Amino acid sequence: MTRSTTWALAASAAAFALTLSACGGSAAAPGTDTTAGGDAAPSGPIRIGIKYDQPGLGLQEGTNFTGFDVEVATYVAGELGYPEDQIEFIQAPSPQRETMLEGDQVDLIFATYSITDTRKERISFAGPYFIAGQDLLVRADDTSITGPETLTGKRLCSVAGSTPAENVKKEHPDVELIEYDTYSLCVSALDSGAVDALTTDNVILAGYAAQPQWEGKFRVVGNPFSTERYGVGVPKGETERCEAVNAALEKMIEDGAWQTALDETVGRSGFEPDDRNPPSVDEDCA
């Protein structure tokens, strides 16, 4: 092997390594520089799983995170003794949430995480901190759609493999369901007229409707037809921490911080939660 090919090989290997580390960097970086000032907190930062791509709930904007889930997570972490600089946010995509808790990659998950019995077999839930319901998002000038029973002959969009999509498939098989891999694509298709409605939890729909580029273009129908209780994911068996989270959530609802957080995030689209909110924090941490 000549000298120049050796160098070329080394260079390409280095480039490859750089690419790899760039991919992993977003999740790992924030935690590494907190060791110096960590004497106040109980051993290192708290790792919280959130959504990075859910406007109004959990959204990464540059190095900041915004949304209702983020606000609740920050408040709860504060009550557990972790100030803001001791929180490490980690992306928790829906299909990986249980696995991340089981594998000790995160301590808590606040990510529009519906409490279900199947999930409770693998993890524990604190909460609920919000009661959402499946609803429809339509173009602002469309008055023909008032609920799922008016969808016959219409085109409905949702995310492939999501609970709302499966509910529609089961209960309204005559509706043409288009399934993309993100809701933002559905919103774009709704805007261009290719689909007539978009379905998922009302609070998530409100988050999209509140985005600056869509302001005034869409409205949430306001006729929720399911109950999704958003809880905090806790690794199974950590009852003490789970109960502390419950206490923090109760305090947050009581002292008004919950309402403020809601108004400043998804509330900006004009969305008002139904009367099931604020919920009573009644999960037993089993």
Add this chain to the structure above:
Amino acid sequence: MERLMQMLSDYNVLAAFWTTIQLTVYGAIGALVLGTIVAVMRVSPVAVFSRAAALWTNVILYTPLTLIAFFFAFGVLIKMNIRLLPEPPATLLDQHFAMGVVAIAVYHSSLVAEALRSGINTVPLGQAEAARALGLGFGQSLREVILPQAFRGAIAPLGSTLIALCKNTTVVATISVTEAAALMKSMIEFYSDLIVPIFVIMVTGFVILTLPLGMFFTWWSKRAAVLR
């Protein structure tokens, strides 16, 4: 076990793999036709054709399939509102399926073209010269002398391309085509406790599709190879 049976009655695994097979077959036919045209243009003496073919191959080859699928579903279908199938009877879902096939065909046409070009390069120059000496034109010598030998030499790489195409069909799950990968997503959402069996089912399905293909193409390429 009971939950596994419950899941299998809730989700039609065979129907999803049938969609995968349809995507593979239609996509492969499209890729073969398109790729052959591109390969022929690539070796043609007309500079415009060969440069256009080289550009097509290089641009497509280095663009991720996800992006190509996205372009056809959102750029062409949703934004430009170009429909490939007559509507009705076709539904918007069928239009997505058609765009998925086009995306798969376009992406793999670059791989087919490269496989064929390598096949063409295995044909000794003397063959082309002999054809020319017999008075055959470019088209005739390509059709009668070069391509038949090139395809025989390209069977092995074409086989690998077909296997890759079969596995790559999973990408169109992102554009509302309910094939195997989309079904897997649904199953994981509702039966996350069965994640290992789901994984085993999917792997088995794809191995059943691809392993015989691989064995067949190995056998065929040995049988059809031009012995020199």
